[in-house]
């Protein structure tokens with residue numbers, strides 16, 4: 001090992017030593033091919049991989065760490081990067097990154113993700129402030145029907161309605177917002193994204209790590225969803241559960257956006273999830289698999305807004 005390599009390995013170990021106690025529970029990932037020769041970049045790439053970040057996220061962390069060192073003029077292994085500028089995360093507030101989607105509340109509160117319009121109405125009437133229709137079907141007529149039924153179901157309630165996946169039907173029905181996954185966003189042609197934005201509909205985007213957050217920010221959505229926090233049995237996830245320490249880091253990075261935490265979240269997790277700073281928690285099974293969904297909604301709403309200590 002050359003002197004330079006030994007020095008780089010020591011920097012990487014210093015980062016790992018400072019953060020291994022926080023980012024626990026992840027097996028090391030293979031070291032991706034470096035895209036820069038800068039010593040801080042290379043050390044952070046090795047450390048992030050050692051801490052279990054997948055290649056695309058290790059690359060984001062390494063680039064952010066190098067940018068942070070240049071900006072501050074020093075390398076501190078304890079200083080995990082959190083600055084949006086260092087990551088190149090597009091800001092919602094700055095016009096320089098292009099027009100933004102319409103605003104939604106900074107705190108969307110309890111967010112129920114629901115399989116059909118009947119559930120949407122039921123949870124809106126139970127007082128859930130944000131609801132999503134997540135209706136999985138390839139039948140265009142059935143989708144349009146379900147979206148219209150969901151709009152009607154929230155009409156006499158204050159609930160904000162997002163439609164998952166089916167953005168054209170959502171625009172036709174005039175819903176409050178649309179939620180898209182990364183693949184949906186990638187598949188959307190620029191003119192379609194413009195149509196969606198200029199319609200005034202709010203846009204929420206799913207993310208599962210740093211690289212996806214940077215990608216989502218390019219669209220300057222109304223909110224950023226971060227998951228899966230814990231293991232979920234609802235669907236097969238391409239990425240590991242991210243856990244609370246990563247969620248806290250993601251929330252710090254994306255604090256210019258309203259944030260939604262999702263994935264495997266149950267009542268007992270609410271205090272720790274809220275402590276990361278997110279303003280909204282999305283759940284599926286905690287409501288639809290509950291023996292008494294209205295009573296479950298009441299408990300989750302209370303956990304979302306715990307009374308302040310006197």
Ligand SMILES: Cc1ncc(COP(=O)(O)OP(=O)(O)O)c(N)n1
Nearest residue numbers: 164179180181182206225260262282
């Ligand atoms: C609030 C919220 N966050 C994430 C998702 C997941 O959306 P997506 O990635 O589009 O995956 P599917 O839900 O379509 O399987 C969501 N629906 N809501």
Ligand SMILES: Cc1nc(C(=O)O)sc1CCOP(=O)(O)O
Nearest residue numbers: 227228232234263264283284285
């Ligand atoms: C639909 C969905 N999207 C996720 C993501 O991480 O993008 S996790 C998830 C399932 C959430 O269901 P439950 O609360 O029952 O675990």
Ligand SMILES: [Mg+2]
Nearest residue numbers: 164165180181
């Ligand atoms: Mg989707």
